[in-house]
Amino acid sequence: MPKIVILHHSGYGHTAKVAEAVADGAREGAEVTVLTVEEIGEPGEAWAPLHEADAIIFGSPTYIGSVSAPFEAFVDAASPIWAEQKWKDKLAAGFTCSACLGGDKQSTLQRMQVLAMQHGMVWVGLGLLPGRPEHPCDDAGNLNRLGFFAGAAAQAGQEAPPEEEPMAADLATARHLGKRVAEWAARVAR
Numbered sequence: 001m002p003k004i005v006i007l008h009h010s011g012y013g014h015t016a017k018v019a020e021a022v023a024d025g026a027r028e029g030a031e032v033t034v035l036t037v038e039e040i041g042e043p044g045e046a047w048a049p050l051h052e053a054d055a056i057i058f059g060s061p062t063y064i065g066s067v068s069a070p071f072e073a074f075v076d077a078a079s080p081i082w083a084e085q086k087w088k089d090k091l092a093a094g095f096t097c098s099a100c101l102g103g104d105k106q107s108t109l110q111r112m113q114v115l116a117m118q119h120g121m122v123w124v125g126l127g128l129l130p131g132r133p134e135h136p137c138d139d140a141g142n143l144n145r146l147g148f149f150a151g152a153a154a155q156a157g158q159e160a161p162p163e164e165e166p167m168a169a170d171l172a173t174a175r176h177l178g179k180r181v182a183e184w185a186a187r188v189a190r
């Protein structure tokens, strides 16, 4: 079974909820480890699951139109790994959560894509047509209701408890991304 690490930051629990959904989807076809950037800190033993993974799925809230500062600190901390191209040819994917429907989530996903490209990784996009923004966001069948393509996007207000937002459509979209990365990891391993 391929190994997937979901590495994320979440300031208030909303992106963590999305990470759980990505993990649920990925577990359909992979051995999954969920880690936070705080848990791994600077490169060391805690980074072993990342080095051993077939795919790394990055997750961050969108803060002022990009990844959060703790996620960006991880990006900087990974520079020695970049120098060795240790993650070259691993699969990569990304997800984000922010308060607005758009809210510059695209910049966050692009930041993650640039990270993956600099590391020589192979990016797996969402692979979904856009859903229906006018349909209810608690409709789990309304995949990709926010219409992003580079990764899984979710919407959750800062004041909303993570148990309430993000809602079913976005969590289903996140599950789809996890499952898709697991499927591609299995294909690449063949």
Ligand SMILES: Cc1cc2nc3c(=O)[nH]c(=O)nc-3n(C[C@H](O)[C@H](O)[C@H](O)COP(=O)(O)O)c2cc1C
Residues within 6 Å of the ligand: 009, 010, 011, 012, 013, 014, 015, 016, 061, 062, 063, 064, 065, 066, 097, 098, 099, 100, 101, 102, 103, 104, 155, 156, 157, 158, 159
């Ligand atoms: C410092 C800060 C900056 C934010 N910037 C944005 C933003 O640019 N766009 C947006 O839609 N939401 C923005 N938000 C809202 C968060 O993205 C949103 O509440 C998200 O669900 C938080 O995820 P988390 O609980 O995983 O930290 C911002 C929140 C904070 C605290």
